Amino acid sequence: xxxxxxxxxxSIDAEQCVLGGVMLSPKALARVELSPDDFYRRDHQxxxxxxxxxxxxxxxxxxxxxxEWFEAKGMGEMVAGGAYLVxxxxxxxSAANIAAYVxxxxxxxxxxxxxxxxxxxxxxxxxxxxxxxxSVLDGAIVDLMRLHRAEENHDHTLRSxxxxxxxxxxxxxxxxxxxxxxxxxxxxxxxxxxxxxxxDLIFIGxxxxxxxTALMVNLADAAAGAGHKVxxxxxxQSAMQYGQRAISLSSAxxxxxxxNGNFEEQDWTxxxxxxxxxxxQQMFIYDRSAPTIEEIMRTARRWKQEHDIxxxxxxxxxxxxxxGASNRAEEVxxxxxxxxxxxxxxxxxxVCLAQVVRGVENRDDKRPGLGDLANSDEASREADxxxxxxxxxxxxxxxxxxxxxxxxxxxxxxxxxGQFLLRFCGPTMAFTDPDAxxxxxxx
Numbered sequence: 001x002x003x004x005x006x007x008x009x010x011s012i013d014a015e016q017c018v019l020g021g022v023m024l025s026p027k028a029l030a031r032v033e034l035s036p037d038d039f040y041r042r043d044h045q046x047x048x049x050x051x052x053x054x055x056x057x058x059x060x061x062x063x064x065x066x067x068e069w070f071e072a073k074g075m076g077e078m079v080a081g082g083a084y085l086v087x088x089x090x091x092x093x094s095a096a097n098i099a100a101y102v103x104x105x106x107x108x109x110x111x112x113x114x115x116x117x118x119x120x121x122x123x124x125x126x127x128x129x130x131x132x133x134x135s136v137l138d139g140a141i142v143d144l145m146r147l148h149r150a151e152e153n154h155d156h157t158l159r160s161x162x163x164x165x166x167x168x169x170x171x172x173x174x175x176x177x178x179x180x181x182x183x184x185x186x187x188x189x190x191x192x193x194x195x196x197x198x199x200d201l202i203f204i205g206x207x208x209x210x211x212x213t214a215l216m217v218n219l220a221d222a223a224a225g226a227g228h229k230v231x232x233x234x235x236x237q238s239a240m241q242y243g244q245r246a247i248s249l250s251s252a253x254x255x256x257x258x259x260n261g262n263f264e265e266q267d268w269t270x271x272x273x274x275x276x277x278x279x280x281q282q283m284f285i286y287d288r289s290a291p292t293i294e295e296i297m298r299t300a301r302r303w304k305q306e307h308d309i310x311x312x313x314x315x316x317x318x319x320x321x322x323x324g325a326s327n328r329a330e331e332v333x334x335x336x337x338x339x340x341x342x343x344x345x346x347x348x349x350x351v352c353l354a355q356v357v358r359g360v361e362n363r364d365d366k367r368p369g370l371g372d373l374a375n376s377d378e379a380s381r382e383a384d385x386x387x388x389x390x391x392x393x394x395x396x397x398x399x400x401x402x403x404x405x406x407x408x409x410x411x412x413x414x415x416x417x418g419q420f421l422l423r424f425c426g427p428t429m430a431f432t433d434p435d436a437x438x439x440x441x442x443x
C-alpha cells in the first residue's frame with residue numbers, strides 16, 4: 001500500500017460470512033437488512049443483488065443458481081466461473097451468527113457514507129464562491145440526519161407491530177398513570193391527548209386577538225418546566241418580546257408593567273424569582289420575521305443535533321415563506337407537508353399556530369372548525385391533531401364566559417376529540433386549568 005493512501009472502512013470477512021450464511025441457510029435472509037451498496041466489494045454487491053432478485057422470483061439462491069445469474073449477464077468472470085461462490089458457502093461454518101455479521105457490514109457502510117458526505121461538504125465549500133454558507137451546510141446536515149435515521153428499521157410485520165403496541169401499552173401501565181407524551185400544562189387536555197406525542201404535527205388555529213401566541217408561550221413554558229428541551233420559531237414576535245411574555249407568565253406581573261416600568265414594590269421580588277426559574281429552562285428561540293421553511297427545518301435540525309430538543313413550536317403557519325410557490329395556498333400546503341416530514345425526521349412533536357379565515361366572524365357561531373384554517377386544505381390533511389382557540393369575550397363584551405377560553409379539538413388521529421375549558425388572565429396572558437388559582441384579579 002502506498003504511503004498516505006487510506007482504505008475506507010470495510011470488513012471483507014463479515015461480508016463473506018453474510019453471503020455465505022444466506023447461501024447455506026436461505027431462511028437467514030429474513031435477518032439481513034442490507035442493500036447492495038452496503039457491501040464494499042463490487043463482486044459482493046452483485047452477489048447480494050443476485051440473491052435478492054432470485055428470492056423475489058421465488059427461486060433458490062445457492063452457488064449454482066447465483067452462478068447461472070452471473071453467466072446470464074455475461075459476468076461469470078467476476079465470480080471465477082462460480083468457484084468463488086462455492087468457496088463462500090464452503091468457508092462459512094453456519095448462519096448462526098449472521099445478525100452480528102450484518103451489523104458489522106452495516107456499520108462499515110455507514111462510516112463510508114459519512115466520509116462521502118464529509119468529502120462532498122469539503123468540495124462544496126471550495127466550489128461555493130459567493131454562496132450563502134447556510135446553503136452549503138444544508139445538504140450535508142440533511143444527508144447526515146438521513147444517514148442517522150437509516151439505522152432504524154422501517155420494515156415490520158403485523159406481528160412485530162402488535163408487539164410494539166403491546167410494549168407501549170405495558171410501559172404506560174407500568175408508569176402508573178404518568179403522562180407518556182410531553183405535557184401541555186393542562187390536566188384534562190393531557191388526559192385526552194396523552195400530551196404531545198413524537199412525530200405528530202399539531203395545528204392550533206385562531207383569529208387574531210384570541211391569544212394564540214400567548215397560548216404557545218404557555219405550552220412551551222409547560223414543556224420546558226417539565227424538563228424538556230424546547231425549540232421555538234417566533235416568526236411574529238422578537239426574542240425580547242417572547243422573554244417579556246415568559247417573565248410575566250411565570251411571575252404573575254402584568255406584561256404592561258414590564259413595558260412601561262410602572263412596577264409595584266412586590267413586583268421586583270416576583271420577577272427575581274421568576275427570572276431565575278425561567279433562565280434555568282432550556283428553551284431556544286429563532287425570531288426572524290416570516291422565516292422560510294428551509295430556515296425552520298435547518299434551525300430545528302441544528303437544535304436537534306446540538307441540544308436534542310424534544311418539541312418544536314412554530315408561530316405561525318401562514319407567515320412561513322416557501323420560495324417558488326405560485327400562490328398562498330400552495331405555499332401553506334408545502335409548509336404543512338415539510339413540517340410533518342420534519343416531525344417524523346426528528347421524531348418530535350411539532351406544534352404550529354395557524355391563522356383562521358375572517359369569514360368565521362360573519363357567522364352567528366364564531367367558533368372555527370376544520371374548514372376554517374386559512375389558505376390550506378393540505379394543513380388539515382397533514383395534521384395529526386387540530387385544535388382551535390376561542391374566547392367569547394373577544395366578540396361579546398356581555399358574555400357569561402368572561403375570563404374563559406375554549407380549546408376545541410376538532411381532529412385527533414389517536415383518539416376522541418372534544419372541548420376543553422381554560423381560564424385566561426389578560427394582564428399576564430396566562431392560560432390555566434379552570435380550577436387552578438393564579439391571581440385574584442384574573443379569576
